[in-house]
Amino acid sequence: MKRILRIILPLFLFASSFWVLQCIVVPKYVSENVEGRLVAEYYDSAGGNEVMFLGDCEVYSNFSTVRLWVEYGITSYIRGSPQQLIWHSYYLLEDALRYETPKVVVFNVLAMKYGKPQNEAYNRLAIDGMRFSKSKIESAINSMTDEEELVTYIFPILRFHSRWSELCFEDLNIFGTQRLSHNGYVMRVDTKPAMNVPTPPPLADYSFEDKAWEYLDKMAELCISNGIEFVLVKSPSIHPAWYPEWDTQIKEYADKNGIMYVNTLEFQRETGIDYEKDTYDAGMHLNLSGAEKLSVWFGALLKEHFDLHDYRYSQEVAKVWHDKWAYYTWMKAVQEKILLDDGTLNRYY
Helix, strand or coil, X not given: CHHXXXXXHHHHHHHHHHHHHHHHHCCCCCCCCHHHHXXXXXXXXXXXXXXXXXXXXXXHCCCCHHHHHHHHCCCEEEEECCCCCXXXXXXXXXXXXXXXXCCEEEEEHHHHHCCCCCCHHHHHHHHCCCCCCHHHHHHHHHHCCCCCCCHHHHCCHHHHHHHHHHCXXXXXXXXXXXXXXXXXXXXXXXXXXXXXXXXXXXXXXXXCCHHHHHHHHHHHHHHHHCCCEEEEEECCCCCCCCXXXXXXXXXXXXXXXXXXXXXXXXXXXXXXXXXXXXXXXXXXXXXXXXXXXXXXXXHHHHHHHCCCCCHHHXXXXXXXXXXXXXXXXXXXXXXXXXXXXXXXXXCXX
Protein backbone atom coordinates (compact mmCIF):
# COMPACT_ATOMS: atom_id res chain seq x y z
CA MET A 1 0.00 0.00 0.00
CA LYS A 2 2.84 2.40 0.85
CA ARG A 3 4.48 1.64 -2.48
CA ILE A 4 1.21 2.38 -4.31
CA LEU A 5 0.73 5.64 -2.40
CA ARG A 6 4.27 6.75 -3.28
CA ILE A 7 3.29 6.44 -6.95
CA ILE A 8 -0.29 7.72 -6.82
CA LEU A 9 0.12 10.67 -4.45
CA PRO A 10 2.74 12.56 -6.52
CA LEU A 11 0.66 11.98 -9.66
CA PHE A 12 -2.44 13.27 -7.89
CA LEU A 13 -0.62 16.35 -6.59
CA PHE A 14 0.83 17.07 -10.03
CA ALA A 15 -2.55 16.70 -11.77
CA SER A 16 -4.27 18.87 -9.16
CA SER A 17 -1.63 21.59 -9.42
CA PHE A 18 -1.77 21.48 -13.20
CA TRP A 19 -5.57 21.83 -13.13
CA VAL A 20 -5.50 24.77 -10.71
CA LEU A 21 -2.81 26.59 -12.70
CA GLN A 22 -4.73 26.04 -15.92
CA CYS A 23 -7.94 27.39 -14.35
CA ILE A 24 -6.09 30.50 -13.18
CA VAL A 25 -4.43 31.44 -16.48
CA VAL A 26 -7.41 30.75 -18.76
CA PRO A 27 -9.34 34.04 -19.36
CA LYS A 28 -12.46 34.46 -17.17
CA TYR A 29 -14.25 36.86 -19.57
CA VAL A 30 -15.36 39.13 -16.75
CA SER A 31 -13.99 42.58 -17.61
CA GLU A 32 -13.83 42.06 -21.37
CA ASN A 33 -15.21 39.71 -24.01
CA VAL A 34 -17.90 38.75 -21.52
CA GLU A 35 -19.72 36.62 -24.11
CA GLY A 36 -16.88 34.13 -23.70
CA ARG A 37 -18.79 32.82 -20.66
CA LEU A 38 -21.88 31.80 -22.64
CA VAL A 39 -20.89 28.34 -23.82
CA ALA A 40 -19.83 27.16 -20.34
CA GLU A 41 -22.98 28.55 -18.70
CA TYR A 42 -25.12 26.01 -20.53
CA TYR A 43 -24.13 23.08 -18.33
CA ASP A 44 -25.79 24.57 -15.24
CA SER A 45 -29.15 24.61 -17.08
CA ALA A 46 -28.78 21.52 -19.27
CA GLY A 47 -31.80 19.24 -19.34
CA GLY A 48 -35.50 19.85 -19.81
CA ASN A 49 -35.20 22.42 -22.60
CA GLU A 50 -37.77 21.69 -25.31
CA VAL A 51 -36.40 24.33 -27.70
CA MET A 52 -32.73 24.96 -28.41
CA PHE A 53 -31.41 27.92 -30.41
CA LEU A 54 -28.02 27.82 -32.12
CA GLY A 55 -26.10 30.71 -33.61
CA ASP A 56 -24.22 33.92 -33.11
CA CYS A 57 -25.08 37.27 -31.51
CA GLU A 58 -28.18 37.50 -33.72
CA VAL A 59 -29.58 34.71 -31.55
CA TYR A 60 -28.34 35.38 -28.04
CA SER A 61 -29.22 39.08 -28.35
CA ASN A 62 -32.56 38.72 -30.11
CA PHE A 63 -34.51 35.90 -28.46
CA SER A 64 -35.61 36.12 -24.84
CA THR A 65 -35.88 32.65 -23.32
CA VAL A 66 -37.57 34.04 -20.21
CA ARG A 67 -40.24 35.81 -22.27
CA LEU A 68 -40.92 32.52 -24.09
CA TRP A 69 -41.48 30.99 -20.67
CA VAL A 70 -43.69 33.77 -19.33
CA GLU A 71 -45.93 33.88 -22.41
CA TYR A 72 -46.13 30.20 -23.35
CA GLY A 73 -44.44 28.05 -20.72
CA ILE A 74 -41.78 27.09 -23.30
CA THR A 75 -38.52 25.87 -21.79
CA SER A 76 -35.61 26.88 -24.03
CA TYR A 77 -31.90 27.53 -24.16
CA ILE A 78 -29.66 29.49 -26.54
CA ARG A 79 -26.29 27.91 -27.24
CA GLY A 80 -24.78 31.02 -28.74
CA SER A 81 -21.36 32.62 -29.07
CA PRO A 82 -19.93 35.57 -31.03
CA GLN A 83 -19.55 34.88 -34.76
CA GLN A 84 -20.54 31.26 -34.22
CA LEU A 85 -19.71 29.34 -37.38
CA ILE A 86 -22.01 26.59 -38.59
CA TRP A 87 -19.64 23.79 -37.55
CA HIS A 88 -19.42 25.39 -34.08
CA SER A 89 -23.23 25.18 -33.95
CA TYR A 90 -23.23 21.57 -35.10
CA TYR A 91 -20.78 20.40 -32.44
CA LEU A 92 -22.50 22.44 -29.72
CA LEU A 93 -25.73 20.64 -30.64
CA GLU A 94 -23.96 17.30 -30.66
CA ASP A 95 -22.55 18.16 -27.23
CA ALA A 96 -25.98 19.21 -25.89
CA LEU A 97 -27.49 15.88 -26.95
CA ARG A 98 -25.34 14.22 -24.30
CA TYR A 99 -27.51 15.96 -21.71
CA GLU A 100 -30.95 16.34 -23.29
CA THR A 101 -33.01 15.92 -26.45
CA PRO A 102 -35.03 19.03 -27.30
CA LYS A 103 -38.17 18.81 -29.39
CA VAL A 104 -37.15 21.71 -31.65
CA VAL A 105 -33.76 23.06 -32.74
CA VAL A 106 -33.67 26.56 -34.24
CA PHE A 107 -30.58 27.52 -36.26
CA ASN A 108 -29.82 31.08 -37.39
CA VAL A 109 -28.71 30.95 -41.03
CA LEU A 110 -26.44 34.02 -41.09
CA ALA A 111 -23.56 31.64 -40.34
CA MET A 112 -23.95 30.21 -43.86
CA LYS A 113 -21.94 33.18 -45.15
CA TYR A 114 -18.78 31.61 -43.70
CA GLY A 115 -17.25 28.52 -45.30
CA LYS A 116 -13.77 28.69 -43.78
CA PRO A 117 -12.29 29.13 -40.29
CA GLN A 118 -12.06 32.82 -39.41
CA ASN A 119 -9.82 33.51 -36.42
CA GLU A 120 -8.68 32.07 -33.13
CA ALA A 121 -10.45 34.63 -30.93
CA TYR A 122 -13.93 33.55 -32.04
CA ASN A 123 -12.91 29.90 -31.99
CA ARG A 124 -11.92 30.26 -28.35
CA LEU A 125 -15.24 31.88 -27.44
CA ALA A 126 -17.12 28.96 -29.02
CA ILE A 127 -14.92 26.04 -27.96
CA ASP A 128 -13.02 26.68 -24.73
CA GLY A 129 -16.21 26.70 -22.66
CA MET A 130 -17.23 23.22 -23.87
CA ARG A 131 -16.64 20.34 -21.52
CA PHE A 132 -14.06 17.87 -22.75
CA SER A 133 -15.62 15.49 -25.25
CA LYS A 134 -15.25 14.09 -28.74
CA SER A 135 -17.49 16.93 -29.94
CA LYS A 136 -15.13 19.55 -28.51
CA ILE A 137 -12.08 17.97 -30.16
CA GLU A 138 -13.81 17.69 -33.55
CA SER A 139 -15.05 21.28 -33.28
CA ALA A 140 -11.48 22.44 -32.69
CA ILE A 141 -10.11 20.35 -35.55
CA ASN A 142 -12.62 21.84 -37.99
CA SER A 143 -12.24 25.41 -36.69
CA MET A 144 -8.51 25.91 -36.29
CA THR A 145 -6.62 28.39 -38.42
CA ASP A 146 -3.16 27.49 -39.74
CA GLU A 147 -1.43 29.06 -36.73
CA GLU A 148 -3.37 27.09 -34.11
CA GLU A 149 -2.53 23.74 -32.51
CA LEU A 150 -5.06 21.16 -31.32
CA VAL A 151 -3.20 20.46 -28.08
CA THR A 152 -3.95 24.01 -26.87
CA TYR A 153 -7.68 23.24 -26.94
CA ILE A 154 -7.10 20.10 -24.87
CA PHE A 155 -4.72 21.86 -22.45
CA PRO A 156 -5.48 25.62 -22.66
CA ILE A 157 -2.60 26.36 -20.28
CA LEU A 158 -0.27 25.79 -23.24
CA ARG A 159 -1.98 28.69 -25.02
CA PHE A 160 -2.46 31.07 -22.12
CA HIS A 161 0.62 30.44 -19.95
CA SER A 162 2.03 33.83 -21.00
CA ARG A 163 -0.89 35.57 -19.21
CA TRP A 164 0.99 35.33 -15.90
CA SER A 165 2.04 38.96 -16.20
CA GLU A 166 -1.56 40.06 -16.89
CA LEU A 167 -3.32 38.19 -14.08
CA CYS A 168 -5.60 40.16 -11.79
CA PHE A 169 -7.88 39.41 -8.84
CA GLU A 170 -10.73 38.09 -11.01
CA ASP A 171 -8.44 35.36 -12.39
CA LEU A 172 -8.22 33.81 -8.92
CA ASN A 173 -11.93 33.00 -9.01
CA ILE A 174 -11.69 29.54 -10.57
CA PHE A 175 -15.11 28.37 -9.43
CA GLY A 176 -17.27 30.60 -11.62
CA THR A 177 -18.54 34.15 -11.90
CA GLN A 178 -21.94 35.82 -11.83
CA ARG A 179 -24.20 34.42 -14.50
CA LEU A 180 -24.21 36.63 -17.59
CA SER A 181 -27.12 35.17 -19.51
CA HIS A 182 -30.70 34.07 -19.01
CA ASN A 183 -30.61 30.56 -20.45
CA GLY A 184 -28.29 31.92 -23.11
CA TYR A 185 -30.05 35.26 -23.71
CA VAL A 186 -27.83 38.32 -23.14
CA MET A 187 -29.90 41.28 -21.98
CA ARG A 188 -29.40 44.89 -23.09
CA VAL A 189 -31.93 47.55 -22.13
CA ASP A 190 -30.21 50.51 -23.77
CA THR A 191 -31.27 52.07 -27.07
CA LYS A 192 -29.40 53.36 -30.10
CA PRO A 193 -31.71 53.98 -33.07
CA ALA A 194 -30.88 52.70 -36.52
CA MET A 195 -30.02 55.70 -38.68
CA ASN A 196 -28.10 56.10 -41.94
CA VAL A 197 -27.84 52.37 -42.53
CA PRO A 198 -25.19 51.73 -45.21
CA THR A 199 -26.22 50.21 -48.52
CA PRO A 200 -24.68 46.74 -48.75
CA PRO A 201 -22.15 46.35 -51.54
CA PRO A 202 -22.89 43.82 -54.29
CA LEU A 203 -20.99 40.54 -54.14
CA ALA A 204 -19.13 38.88 -56.97
CA ASP A 205 -20.53 35.49 -55.92
CA TYR A 206 -23.54 34.84 -53.70
CA SER A 207 -23.01 31.09 -53.45
CA PHE A 208 -22.53 29.53 -50.02
CA GLU A 209 -19.41 27.41 -49.74
CA ASP A 210 -19.50 23.61 -49.71
CA LYS A 211 -18.48 23.33 -46.06
CA ALA A 212 -21.45 25.45 -45.00
CA TRP A 213 -23.85 23.23 -46.92
CA GLU A 214 -22.13 20.11 -45.57
CA TYR A 215 -22.72 21.13 -41.97
CA LEU A 216 -26.26 22.28 -42.62
CA ASP A 217 -26.94 18.77 -43.95
CA LYS A 218 -25.20 17.25 -40.93
CA MET A 219 -27.27 19.33 -38.52
CA ALA A 220 -30.51 18.41 -40.29
CA GLU A 221 -29.54 14.72 -40.27
CA LEU A 222 -28.60 14.86 -36.58
CA CYS A 223 -32.00 16.32 -35.76
CA ILE A 224 -33.85 13.74 -37.86
CA SER A 225 -31.95 10.83 -36.30
CA ASN A 226 -32.91 12.07 -32.82
CA GLY A 227 -36.55 12.83 -33.63
CA ILE A 228 -36.02 16.60 -33.37
CA GLU A 229 -37.84 19.18 -35.49
CA PHE A 230 -35.32 21.40 -37.31
CA VAL A 231 -36.14 25.08 -37.95
CA LEU A 232 -34.11 27.62 -39.90
CA VAL A 233 -34.45 31.29 -39.00
CA LYS A 234 -32.99 34.58 -40.15
CA SER A 235 -32.98 36.76 -37.09
CA PRO A 236 -33.96 40.42 -37.54
CA SER A 237 -31.08 42.83 -38.16
CA ILE A 238 -30.68 45.70 -40.59
CA HIS A 239 -26.98 45.07 -41.00
CA PRO A 240 -24.87 43.11 -41.68
CA ALA A 241 -26.80 42.52 -44.86
CA TRP A 242 -28.85 39.45 -45.63
CA TYR A 243 -28.89 39.40 -49.43
CA PRO A 244 -31.99 38.25 -51.36
CA GLU A 245 -29.75 35.82 -53.25
CA TRP A 246 -28.80 34.18 -49.95
CA ASP A 247 -32.42 34.08 -48.85
CA THR A 248 -33.46 32.33 -52.05
CA GLN A 249 -30.90 29.56 -51.52
CA ILE A 250 -32.12 28.92 -47.97
CA LYS A 251 -35.77 28.90 -49.05
CA GLU A 252 -34.99 26.37 -51.80
CA TYR A 253 -33.09 24.17 -49.33
CA ALA A 254 -35.91 24.32 -46.79
CA ASP A 255 -38.56 23.50 -49.40
CA LYS A 256 -36.52 20.62 -50.77
CA ASN A 257 -35.98 19.09 -47.33
CA GLY A 258 -39.35 19.84 -45.76
CA ILE A 259 -37.84 22.19 -43.16
CA MET A 260 -39.52 25.29 -41.74
CA TYR A 261 -37.68 28.50 -42.63
CA VAL A 262 -38.65 31.83 -41.09
CA ASN A 263 -37.06 35.03 -42.37
CA THR A 264 -38.11 37.42 -39.61
CA LEU A 265 -37.07 40.39 -41.74
CA GLU A 266 -40.25 39.77 -43.75
CA PHE A 267 -42.47 40.08 -40.64
CA GLN A 268 -41.53 43.44 -39.17
CA ARG A 269 -45.16 44.57 -38.99
CA GLU A 270 -46.27 41.33 -37.32
CA THR A 271 -43.44 41.37 -34.76
CA GLY A 272 -43.91 45.07 -34.06
CA ILE A 273 -40.17 45.71 -34.01
CA ASP A 274 -39.30 49.40 -34.32
CA TYR A 275 -35.66 49.96 -35.25
CA GLU A 276 -35.75 53.41 -33.68
CA LYS A 277 -36.61 51.96 -30.27
CA ASP A 278 -35.84 48.24 -30.24
CA THR A 279 -32.12 48.08 -30.99
CA TYR A 280 -29.11 48.96 -28.84
CA ASP A 281 -26.54 49.31 -31.64
CA ALA A 282 -28.23 50.97 -34.62
CA GLY A 283 -29.93 47.90 -36.03
CA MET A 284 -27.44 45.07 -35.66
CA HIS A 285 -29.02 43.56 -32.54
CA LEU A 286 -32.23 43.97 -30.58
CA ASN A 287 -32.44 45.39 -27.10
CA LEU A 288 -34.71 43.93 -24.43
CA SER A 289 -37.92 45.47 -25.77
CA GLY A 290 -37.15 44.18 -29.27
CA ALA A 291 -36.15 40.71 -28.08
CA GLU A 292 -39.37 40.39 -26.08
CA LYS A 293 -41.51 41.46 -29.06
CA LEU A 294 -39.76 38.96 -31.32
CA SER A 295 -40.01 36.17 -28.74
CA VAL A 296 -43.74 36.67 -28.21
CA TRP A 297 -44.34 36.45 -31.95
CA PHE A 298 -41.92 33.57 -32.58
CA GLY A 299 -43.16 31.65 -29.55
CA ALA A 300 -46.70 31.71 -30.95
CA LEU A 301 -45.32 30.30 -34.21
CA LEU A 302 -43.55 27.49 -32.37
CA LYS A 303 -46.66 26.63 -30.36
CA GLU A 304 -48.75 26.57 -33.54
CA HIS A 305 -46.50 24.19 -35.46
CA PHE A 306 -44.98 21.95 -32.79
CA ASP A 307 -46.19 19.95 -29.80
CA LEU A 308 -44.60 22.00 -27.03
CA HIS A 309 -45.74 21.57 -23.45
CA ASP A 310 -46.83 24.51 -21.29
CA TYR A 311 -44.66 23.99 -18.21
CA ARG A 312 -46.13 26.90 -16.27
CA TYR A 313 -48.50 24.36 -14.74
CA SER A 314 -45.73 21.99 -13.65
CA GLN A 315 -44.90 22.92 -10.05
CA GLU A 316 -41.34 21.60 -10.15
CA VAL A 317 -40.41 23.24 -13.45
CA ALA A 318 -42.26 26.47 -12.63
CA LYS A 319 -40.22 26.88 -9.44
CA VAL A 320 -36.97 26.76 -11.41
CA TRP A 321 -38.21 29.25 -13.98
CA HIS A 322 -39.62 31.54 -11.29
CA ASP A 323 -36.04 31.93 -10.06
CA LYS A 324 -34.88 32.63 -13.62
CA TRP A 325 -37.63 35.24 -14.00
CA ALA A 326 -36.58 36.89 -10.71
CA TYR A 327 -32.95 37.16 -11.89
CA TYR A 328 -34.15 38.49 -15.25
CA THR A 329 -36.25 41.26 -13.66
CA TRP A 330 -33.44 42.10 -11.25
CA MET A 331 -30.93 42.53 -14.07
CA LYS A 332 -33.41 44.64 -16.04
CA ALA A 333 -33.80 46.97 -13.04
CA VAL A 334 -30.03 47.19 -12.55
CA GLN A 335 -29.38 48.03 -16.19
CA GLU A 336 -32.12 50.66 -16.26
CA LYS A 337 -30.61 52.23 -13.16
CA ILE A 338 -27.14 52.62 -14.71
CA LEU A 339 -28.30 53.94 -18.09
CA LEU A 340 -26.32 56.98 -19.19
CA ASP A 341 -28.01 60.26 -20.08
CA ASP A 342 -27.95 59.39 -23.77
CA GLY A 343 -29.76 56.09 -23.14
CA THR A 344 -26.71 53.84 -23.56
CA LEU A 345 -24.83 51.52 -21.21
CA ASN A 346 -21.12 51.54 -20.55
CA ARG A 347 -21.49 48.01 -19.15
CA TYR A 348 -24.28 45.48 -19.08
CA TYR A 349 -23.31 42.67 -16.75
